[in-house]
Each structure stands twice: as structure tokens, then as C-alpha cells.
Amino acid sequence: MNRYPLWKYLVIAVALVIGSLYALPNLFGESPAVQVSSGRASVRIDTETVVKVEAALAAANLKPDLVQFDGNSVKARFKSTDAQLQARDALERAFNTDPGNPSHVVALNLLPRTPVWLASLGASPMYLGLDLRGGVHFMLQVDMNAALQRRMDVLLGDVRTALRENSVRHNGLSRQGASLTLSVRDQATETAAIQLLKDQFPDLVVSPATDPAARVLTITINPVAARAVQDQALKQNITTLHNRINELGVSEPVIQQQGTDRIVVQLPGVQDTAKAKDILGRTATLEIRMVDESAEGLAAERNNGPVPFGAERYPDRSAQPVIVKRDVLLTGENLTDAQAGFDDTQQPAVHLTLDAKGARIFRDVTRENINKRMAIILFEKGKGEVVTAPVIRSEIGGGRVQISGSMSTMEATDTALLLRAGSLAAPMEIVEERTIGPSLGKENIERGFNSVIWGFVVIVAFMSVYYMLFGVFSSVALAFNVVLLVAVLSMLQATLTLPGIAAMALALGMAIDANVLINERVREELRKGATPQTAINTGYDTAWGTILDSNVTSLIAGVALLIFGSGPVRGFAVVHCIGILTSMFSAVVFSRGLVNLWYGRQKKLKALSIGTVWTPDSSTSRELSK
Amino acid sequence: MELFRIKNDIPFMRHVLVLNVISLTAFVLAVFFLVSRGLNLSVEFTGGTVMEVSYEQPADLEAVRRVVEAQGYAEVPVQNFGTSRDVLLRLPPQAGKSSGQQAEVLLGALKAQDPTVTLRRTEFVGPQVGQELVEDGLKALGMVIAGIMIYLAVRFEWKYAVSAIIANLHDVVIILGFFAFFQWEFSLAVLAAVLAVLGYSVNESVVIFDRIRETFRRYRKKTTQEVIDHAITSTISRTVITHGSTQIMVLSMLLFGGPTLYYFAMALTIGIMFGIYSSIFVAAGIGLWLGIKREDLINDTKKEDIDPNDPNAGASV
DSSP, X not given: OOOOOHHHHHHHHHHHHHHHHHHGGXXXXXXXXXXXXXXXXXXXXXXXXXXXXXXXXXXXXXOOSEEEEOSSEEEEEOSSHHHHHHHHHHHHHHHOSSTTSOSEEEEEEEEEOOOHHHHTTTOOOOEEOHHHHOEEEEXXXXXXXXXXXXXXXXXXXXXXXXXXXXXOOOSEEEEETTEEEEEOSSHHHHHHHHHHHHHHOTTEEEEOOSSTTTOEEEEEEOHHHHHHHHHHHHHHHHHHHHHHHHTTTOSSOEEEEETTTEEEEEEETOOOHHHHHHHHTOOOOEEEEXXXXXXXXXXXXXXXXXXXXXXXXEEBTTSOEEEEESOOOEEGGGEEEEEEEEOTTSOEEEEEEXXXXXXXHHHHHHHHTTTSBEEEEEEXXXXXXXXXXXXXXXXXXXXXXXXXXXXXXXXXXXHHHHHHHTOOSSOEEEEEEEEEOHHHHHHHHHHHHHHHHHHHHHHHHHHHHHHHHHHHHHHHHHHHHHHHHHHHHHHTTOEEOHHHHHHHHHHHHHHHHHHHHHHHHHHHHHHTTOOHHHHHHHHHHHXXXXXXXXXXXXXXHHHHHHHHXXXXXXXXXXXXXXXXXXXHIIIIIIHHHXXXXXXXXXXXOOOOOSSOBOOSSSSSOBOOOO | OOSOOOOSOOOGGGGXXXXXXXXXXXXXXXXXXXXXXXXXXOHHHHOEEEEEEEOXXXXXXXXXXXXXXXXXXXXXXXXXXXXXXXXXXXXXXXXXSOHHHHHHXXXXXXXXXOTTOEEEEEEEEOHHHHHHHHXXXXXXXXXXXXXXXXXXXXXXXXXXXXXXXXXXXXXXXXXXXXXXXXXXXXXXXXXXXXXXXXXXHHHHHHHHHHHHHHXXXXXXXXXXXXXXXXXXXXXXXXXXXXXXXXHHXXXXXXXXXXXHHHHHHHHHHHHHHHHHHIIIIIIXXXXXXXXXXXXXXXXXXXXXXXXXTOTTTTOOO
């Protein structure tokens, strides 16, 4: 009766093998490594970079353990920190030929020492949270109102143009906060305006005038479009942050959306918060200026003379100098969007959208400077680079600008990205900030680890003494639970934090609960005089209902924490919930499997090794041991 | 080894009135301290900046305090954190200055006084985030209470759900009372511990209720009071051992987990201790007051067919 069918043993065996395999990478620790990633949005990292890294390392007589390419960066792993530092210098020389204007980020990193055969199975260790490895954490709140207002500024220009083109005469159109107000003279114009807006601007909602004397229409953006604007703003801010953080040379930055209007930035290993904040919070780095086309300017552009007074020299992307005037016409603040696309002749182009103020300036500038060149300059790390310097063909109004001519689709995409990178879609504010020193991180790992180990050891000792062989089975099941929990967390690539380790300790304390329950039930059955085999069977069966009940209530608490918790509480809740699920498997199915393997085949089983079973009826206790 | 050698059922319920009075007193005291002293909420809830700095020598708290006061902060708590070399400072939000500036300026001042000081961590939380965390915490508590009550009402009956949740909320209030009385820092981690312990202690009530149901089925002649006594007596060994083993883990955290996990483990310790007490005396006691009876649980016609003398009746839960 206490035998599992073969498939159950197989399930256990498979769980054991997979669990061990995926938990294994956590044991190997980390090796020093050097990481090469893109320092500028225009620099791409691909398989060619791998070849270049390998060549540079070979030239410096360094033998990396492993060179890998993960889509965004190339990492080379070394045995010692000495080799790591030498490699960093070698790679720095190979990739950043101009130290004043580095195109690549060469950063020190730690890479898991997972053997290749394990890595090829997709097994990798858990990611350590900031509280365990040290670093900076920021939570930024994006000002969504500002994003909406910017959008409304653009729409304001569009609506004005549409009204003029359709000869709808009005007494004034302006933006009030995140809505537009349009005042009209009579009923007929009101109807015409509403009809026009409905036809041409599906994103806008027009509420008719409430006061017939004043006739002021309120125009707002509909909720779906508003959400789209906010999503776009958040995405653009994240992209911008990515580009800026590249400057810091952080090996593995985490930049994530949280909720609808927040961004979490985590920079492991960074201690200089001031610099990090300076870079995160930097505003518009994009400028539009006129090219100096005077005789002196053109001479200077051909390197035939000095840069004229009132002008500056900036390189373009092919390092050719461009002489631009010092007067800044527009900055990135006025740029609301830049997208790659195609022009009327199906040539790749970049479409820019300017806000109302920008559009007005741009119209005036283009009207006065037809057939002259205008330069768009992106400032990165305090150095300017001319992204593009097109010739103005005609007056451009309405804030929609198209840059086209002699570029590939790839170049158009890169230019659009560069232009977007210069600006934040909406201002941001730091609402949470945490810095953890590296020594504290190490201590936290040690403390968390010690709590788990010592608690585990004491529990195992107690169980083995109190329940004898059944206690040993319970302890093995508990160890199996640890392996499973770590394996699942590694598979999910969950981030392990100190509260997560605490949850692990708590999960073990609660998992043993199930085994105590089972062992007590088995003892009770023996006390009632049941045969050993029946006692095992009934004990496990009756305990199961209770175990399920108690785990469900614990799980309810865990899920509530998962839903409403944020930051450290989330880390706790994830481990807590997974721990409850793995403990049900290990404490019930796995421990039963052990018991069945040991006792199941013995037909004439006389006694179980489950410690003293004391019965109130007999004055002397029956020692039941094998 | 067998720790519990109990011959007859212990008449727990005979003393139920006395025990309920004790519980009520503890509860009222906890509420009193919560109201009069309030919780010492961490910076996560209140907003502000926390700085942890470390000295090579045991820190001179008075000197640190003077430096902090010279920077224009009145009544900033300056305390040791973990060891005598580590100092924790809690700065209120300062208008016109970002948290980073606050921390930098202060660290500069501390360095001027003692150059060996190093920054271990800073933490800044904006006031709006704190407000949200308080709201989310209350929502989580609400969801746990509702979830557990619905589950128990479906699994047993509403009277059991009510008694279990009252018993365990009584634990929660007492944990909070401890934190209010000693003015221990109530952080997000402590909140997580409180909710985890709420889910965990309900187990205990569930186990006893399970036994009560089983006893009702097996022994038709026993009165409700005797049934409860029997159920508690037969589960007490398991109750103490399981809670003991969980407590071993928590104690290990309390001892080795360092100052970050200290209050987390402390909340769990108090919660587990009171969890045992409340499940035995409070939950069952309230159940008795609410008038739980055999008919509430065994009204399923199918189960009426089971022979009450069959020892395996009701075994498959």
C-alpha cells in the first residue's frame, strides 16, 4: 500500500535533476570580467565587436576564460583581477582611440562563473539585488501633466492651421493647462468648428459652450490618446536615461518602468550619487543653429583659415568640420518627437515634431534663410556633434519638419534615436533614492546566509533526534525544498534581496511545519494501534488536508503582499509565495517518496523509526525503532 | 523522544473566561499604546532621508549630534545601528534641498570632524511615496483579512472564520502594541512580517478547527466544550513543535541577520508566540461564545452515512 507507481518516482527524479541543475550555477560564484558596450547611441555592438575584443586581448597577451556577446555588450571573463585590469586598459586603448571622446564604455564587471555546459542549458545564477551588491537606486516620477501640455502645444498649432485652412473664423484659441479653449462668435461657426475638429482630430474631444453669450469651446484630449501620450513620454524618458547612463560606464544598469508614471533606475556598483544624479537629471542637449556660410566660414570648413568670430567648429558624424554660428535658435526642449520614416519620394527621412513655441521660431527662421544650411547639433559628454546639416528648401510652418536626402534607412533610424536621446519627453523628479555601500552589501549576504544555515542546522538536528529516521526524511525533504526554491528563483531570474533571503529562511521554518504535522499524525495512528504501514498511509492522507489549508492561508497573505507591495516587500513576497508552493511538493510528495522507498516494500514491517510513541494506556512507553 | 505525555484531555475551556479577560486586557493595552505613543514609522512611510555612516573607532554620538545640530537640524535622532561604530541618522525633508545635497553636506561636515567616517548607505523617500505605501499597506491587510475569512467560511463555517480572524487580528494588534510601546522602528519589512505571520498563525486555528470537526464526527456524545478540549489536547504537541521549529529559523535571523533584519525577525517572534496562544485560547474561546455546534459542520447528507464508530470516518479531509 505504500508504494508509488513508477511515474511518481520519475516525477520526483526529474524534479530532483532539474532542480539541482538550475540551482547549481549559484554555487560557482563570480569572476572578474570586462564589459564593452556602446558609449553612444550611434555606435552598435555586434559580432564584429567580439572579433575585435578577441584580437585586442590576443595582442595584449591576455587569455580570457570566455568572451561572450549578449546583444548589447561583449563581456570577457578572466581568472584574476590583475588580468581584468590589464584587459580593461588594453580594450580601452583598442576601442577608444580618442580618449577625450570615447565611443565605447569599457567597464569592470563581475560575471557568474557558470560552466559552459550549464550556461548552454540556460541555467544561470540568481541576480543579486542592490542591497547585496551595493550601488544606487533611484525612483523617478515623470510629470505626466507636462507631457500632456507639450502634446497640447503641438495640437494647438495643428488646430489653428486647420481652422485657417477651412476658413473657420474664431475669436481666439489658447491652451489652458492640459486643454484648449476656442471662442467663436455665433452658433454657425460653433457647429462648423465642432464638425471640423471631429473630422480631422479623432484624438480630441470638444465640449460645446456652456454659456451661449460667451461661446467658449473646451477642447480636451480623449483618454485613450492621453494614455498613448503618457506611454510615449515614459518610453522616451527611459530611452534617454539609457543613453545618459551609458556615460557612467555602469556594467549592468537596470532601467524599468514602474506603474504608469514612474521609472526605477538601479546602478550596481556606483557610489558617486552626485554624478549619477547630475547625469540623470540633465536637460536638453540638442541645439539647432545656422551654419556660417560666409567666405571665412566656408574657408574654415575646408581647413583653410581660422574659425570666424561668432562661430564655432563642430565635427559631423564623418568627422568633417562644420562651422556653425554661436546663436542657438532652438534647443531639444522644443523638440517633442523624432521618428524615422520616408518622404514623398520614398527616400528615408527623419520626421521632427516641434512644440508651439519651437514651431513659431522654426517658421520664422526658415522663411528668412531659404537655401541656407541649418545644423542640428547633439551635445554628449559636453562635446558637440553635428547630427545633420540640411539645406532649407522652403518655409516650414506647423512644427513638422522633415529631414531627407542621401541617407540610408539605418542612418535615418540612428539620427531619429540621437535626436530623441537629447530630450526628455517630460520632466522627472527623484522621489526615492537609496545608496548601499559595497561593504554593507557583502555583510548583508553573509548575515542572510548565516541565518539560513544556522536555522537549518538546528532544525535538522532537532528533527533527527525527535523523529529519528522520519526526522531524517523530513530534513532531506527540507534540503530538497531549498534546492527547488533556489532553482525556481534562478529560472525566473528573480532578483535576490535581503528580504528575499529572510523569506527563504521563513519558508524553511514554515515548510517543516508540514513534516511535523505528518510525523505527529503517523505517531498518533501508531498510538491508536494501527500497523506501521497503515499508520504511514493514514498519517500522510489525513495530514494532507491540514497542510493544504494552512498553505492556502499563507499563500493569501503572500499574494496580497505581491499585489500591494513594492520594492523590498515585493522581493520578500516572491520568495515567500514560491517557497510555499515548493514546500508542498517537497514536504508531501518527496518525503512520502522517501518513506515509500524505505518502508514500502517491507511486507512484515514491525516498527517505524519515528521516535518514542508514548501511549497513555501503558505505564511504560513502547520504544518503536527499527 | 516524546515531549508531550498527556493522559486526559486538558480542560482548557474551563478557564476560557479568565483567558479571554487576559486577552482583552492585552488587546486594550496594545490599543492604548498605539493611540498614545503611536508607531515609530520608518522613513519609507514618513518621507525623509536616512544616512548610515561608519567610523573606524566606536562613534562618539555626542560629537556627531553636535555636528548635525550645527548643520541646522533640530532633534535629529542619532543612534547606533548594529555596532557601536555604525551610526544612523534620520533627517526630515528640507525645503529647497534635494536629499542627495542634504546627505552630501552632512557627510562633509562629519568628515571635517572625523576623517575616518565612511558612508554606508543613504535612503531618501519622497513624501508622496510614503503616503502611497501607507495606503498600499492597509489595502494588503484588508485583502489578507477578507481572503482568509472567505476561505475559512467556505472550508468550515462563518463562525470559525470570524473567530479565527478575530484571534489573529488580536495578534496583529498586540505586535503593533509592542512596536508602539518600545518605539521600535516600523518599516516596510516589519509590515511584511506582520502580514506573513497573519497568514501563518491562521494555520494554527485551521488545525484546531480541523480537529474540532473530526471530533464532532467521531464522538457524538461529547459536548462542544469537551470536543474543543479534546481537539486542542490532541494537537498541542504538533502546535508547539511546528511553532518551535519556525521559531528556530526566526531566532536564527534575529541573532545572525544583523540590524536590517532585526525588527523583521522581532515582529515574527512576537507574532509566532502570540499565534500559539491566540489559536488555542482566543480562537476556540470565541468559537465557543459564538456557539459552534455539530450541526454547523456535519449537515452534508452524504457524510451522515458514515459509521461513527469507523475509526477511518472523516479521515479523508
